[in-house]
Amino acid sequence: MSRDQLDEVAELFFVTFTRVGEEWTHENARKHVDESFFGECHFVAKEKNKIIGMLLAFPLTKVAGTELFIDTIAVSPDYQKMGIGTMLINKAFEYAKLRGFVAVSLQANKKLQSYNWYKSLGLSETGWIELIKLKKDL
Numbered sequence: 001m002s003r004d005q006l007d008e009v010a011e012l013f014f015v016t017f018t019r020v021g022e023e024w025t026h027e028n029a030r031k032h033v034d035e036s037f038f039g040e041c042h043f044v045a046k047e048k049n050k051i052i053g054m055l056l057a058f059p060l061t062k063v064a065g066t067e068l069f070i071d072t073i074a075v076s077p078d079y080q081k082m083g084i085g086t087m088l089i090n091k092a093f094e095y096a097k098l099r100g101f102v103a104v105s106l107q108a109n110k111k112l113q114s115y116n117w118y119k120s121l122g123l124s125e126t127g128w129i130e131l132i133k134l135k136k137d138l
Contacts, residue, residue, distance in 0.1 A: 068103070
């Protein structure tokens, strides 16, 4: 993935995540993609020069060593269930193995179908739970 593809990647992000009920704006989707575009592990899947899938990941050091953290994986709704997401995540697994990362990790929502898909690919729960305090409560 290259910087000149970020507009198209942000649009894919927006369409994919709003389709599952998340309330993203175009502006926040673009900002998220921009903020996640660092490090070295970003992949896209294309069909006829159109980006139909993407994965953004970066190194993240934890107690056991450096993991490859998958920040975002998205596949266009028209191309889901065709193996594109699996191809992208397998590319990340291969990348992590070749570069000596101790693990590949991501965050998942149990309420979404993707959660069971991640588990079917061999990812497992760690016991950590994300906690958040919203601006209105600060």
